[in-house]
Amino acid sequence: MEHERLESVLxxxxxxxxxxxxxxxxxxxxxxxxxxxxxxxIDMFGLGLLALLFFFENMLIRNKKTGxxxxxxxxxxxxxxxxxxxxxxxEKIARTIIETFRPASGKRNHRSFYNWETxxxxxxxxxxxxxxxxxxxxxxxxxxxxxxxxELVFATKEFFRExxxxxxxxxxxxxxxxxxxxxxxxxxxxxxxDVEALQERMVRMKHEVQRNIISEETYVRYKxxxxxxxxxxxxxxxxxxxxxGFVDETKERLLYERKGEKEHRAYEYILRIDRELGEVxxxxxxxxxxxxxxxxxxxxxxxxxxxxxxxxxxxxxxxIVARLIASPLPLTATRTLxxxxxxxxxxxxxxxxxxxxxxxxxxxxEEEGQGDFEExxxxxxxxxxxxxxxxxxxxxxxxxxxLDEQGEATISQVARHMRENGHEHWLQHRSFxxxxxxxxxxxxxxxxxxxxxxxxxxxxxxxxxxxxxIEVIELEERLQLTKRFEIQDMxxxxxxxxxx
Numbered sequence: 001m002e003h004e005r006l007e008s009v010l011x012x013x014x015x016x017x018x019x020x021x022x023x024x025x026x027x028x029x030x031x032x033x034x035x036x037x038x039x040x041x042i043d044m045f046g047l048g049l050l051a052l053l054f055f056f057e058n059m060l061i062r063n064k065k066t067g068x069x070x071x072x073x074x075x076x077x078x079x080x081x082x083x084x085x086x087x088x089x090x091e092k093i094a095r096t097i098i099e100t101f102r103p104a105s106g107k108r109n110h111r112s113f114y115n116w117e118t119x120x121x122x123x124x125x126x127x128x129x130x131x132x133x134x135x136x137x138x139x140x141x142x143x144x145x146x147x148x149x150x151e152l153v154f155a156t157k158e159f160f161r162e163x164x165x166x167x168x169x170x171x172x173x174x175x176x177x178x179x180x181x182x183x184x185x186x187x188x189x190x191x192x193x194d195v196e197a198l199q200e201r202m203v204r205m206k207h208e209v210q211r212n213i214i215s216e217e218t219y220v221r222y223k224x225x226x227x228x229x230x231x232x233x234x235x236x237x238x239x240x241x242x243x244x245g246f247v248d249e250t251k252e253r254l255l256y257e258r259k260g261e262k263e264h265r266a267y268e269y270i271l272r273i274d275r276e277l278g279e280v281x282x283x284x285x286x287x288x289x290x291x292x293x294x295x296x297x298x299x300x301x302x303x304x305x306x307x308x309x310x311x312x313x314x315x316x317x318x319x320i321v322a323r324l325i326a327s328p329l330p331l332t333a334t335r336t337l338x339x340x341x342x343x344x345x346x347x348x349x350x351x352x353x354x355x356x357x358x359x360x361x362x363x364x365x366e367e368e369g370q371g372d373f374e375e376x377x378x379x380x381x382x383x384x385x386x387x388x389x390x391x392x393x394x395x396x397x398x399x400x401x402x403l404d405e406q407g408e409a410t411i412s413q414v415a416r417h418m419r420e421n422g423h424e425h426w427l428q429h430r431s432f433x434x435x436x437x438x439x440x441x442x443x444x445x446x447x448x449x450x451x452x453x454x455x456x457x458x459x460x461x462x463x464x465x466x467x468x469x470i471e472v473i474e475l476e477e478r479l480q481l482t483k484r485f486e487i488q489d490m491x492x493x494x495x496x497x498x499x500x
Contacts, residue, residue, distance in 0.1 A: 013117040018124045021111040022152045025100045025128055034093065036084040042093070049156070050078060051097045055129070055145045056153045060189040064132050067142045068094045098143060101128040128152060150197055165194040165284075166232075169239045176246060181269035188273065192280045195287060202229075202290050209294070230291040237288050240281045247274050251422065271422040278425045385456065391431040392438075393459030398423070399492055400463060409492045411436060415481050427481045436472075436490055443472040444495075469495045 030045035054074045058066045072094040076087070085093070103109065108125040115122035130146040145153065168191045175184040209222050251274055254267040320341070324334065395414075402409035402417050418424050426432050439445060442457060447464040464470065475489040 010117040014115055014122060014124060017111070017113050017115075017122075018126065019151070019155065021109075021124050022126055022128070022148055022155065024111055025109060028100050029097060032096070034096075036089070037086075038084045040084070042083055042085075044093075044097075047075060047093060048097055048100070050075065051094070051101070052128075052145070052149065052153050052156075055143065055149070059144060059193055060186070064144060065135075065142050066132075066144065067134075067140050068098060069140070071098065098129065101149070102131070102143065147197060147200060150193070165191055165198070165236055166239065168194065169236065169243060173243060173246065176243075176250060176273075179266070181266060181273060184273055185269070185276065188276045188280055192276075192283070195280060195283045198233075198287055199283075199290075202287065202294060205229075206294055226291070226295050230288075230295050233284070233288045233291050237284060240277075240284060244277060244281060247277060274422050275424065282425075282428065388431060388434075388456055389459045391429070392435050392457060393463065395426065395432060395435045396460045396463050398426075403492065403494055408494075410475065411481075411487065411489050412477075412479055415479070428484070430485075433485050433487050436487060439470070439492075440472045440474065440490055443470070445470040445472075467496055471495060 026045050026048045029048040032044050034042040034044055036042055051071055054071055055066060058064075068091060072087070072091040075094060076090050079085075079090070101109075108127050110123055110125045112121065112123045114120075126148040127146040128149040129143045130149075132142040132144050134141040168187055172184055172187045172191070175181075175187060205222075205226065209226075247270065251267070251270045254263060254270055258264050258267050320337065323329075323337070329337065398414055398417060399409050402413050406413065415424075415427055418426055438456060439460070445457070445461060445464065446469040447461055447466050471493045473491045473493065475491055477489040478486060479489050480486050
């Protein structure tokens, strides 16, 4: 028991050193003993932390043009005459900080130590800053926080980084309940960075799985890590759904309470929160899909790699052929040796008694078809059809709203209406574009006496009044509503049918 207790004390010793080593660059800065023009010591440790916060803040606002000069300007702005230095002095300090966080040699920061868990010398490596695309014309190099840099920033705020996104979700809910919409927007920005860091981690995990799995034990360990990540992402995905529902409820409530300037400003905040939360939720959903692919495809490929490694280590000529030629074996022993490499014995025969069996009258193709598997039931397709019908019905309501306001509606006008009312997430859906292609193909649309409820346009036709006819005409202009989708503009006109 005492021995097991001592082993548990030393468990994950290297990972603990890894987290402590992240603070080494700050201590290196503190040891430089820089002074200003009045011979006063400069707090290089504090300036290093300010630099980390500078890069983190620029990641929040999606500004990737952050280099030596930008950091120097930030330090000058934060200085407020605390440090007596000229502009060149601040630029020198900024360069020193960046070179400490990211050595000019290009090598990663490292720390050597004695690993008490393995009882041998060991080393950990880490990277605080990573190089981004620079401006060649201006001879500028830009930087951003690497994964270890983000972990160092989070370590100054709270522990349990792997649950940082879940904690941010809880904080966001509390801020929305209190009406602190400004803080909620910043919380969403931090959540977006968490998702991006998880995306990079998933990519590295995929490469590690494909490169490092060389034994069954390693495979089991990576499988457990990936399953833990997948479970955590699934829980966060459910929380995102609840947050989205809470935001929608708040948005509906504020829509009817817009009386004064304060309520109007709050409504604008909640629209922006709804849009940015939707973007983060979409990115997190893609991450959940990636985790499923990693859990299945990558692990399966790694398992197949283990199998092929075993095959490559087996030399058929040496193990089988040389054995048979070097020492001739009896026939029974030879057959036993070759049995695993031979196919099963197959025999095709026909009995004359088969003519007295019951015969079926049917074609050859019909008989061949009897052995096929039954097709998959229509239950899944029916559920998908119902979801698509509901999506088309919602889009048609937006189209009818624009028709009521303007007399006719184009795709560009409907898209503008969606953006103005906080529903631009529909422009990211494939259903929006499938809707226009389908109604253009079925044009003119009109309410029939006997509607086909199971048709994709069932809910669309149900929204039409008896006697109404909807015509969809293709226009010349091509619309690029999002980066993913492009569609030719169309015009929707409402006319009265000549017969009811």
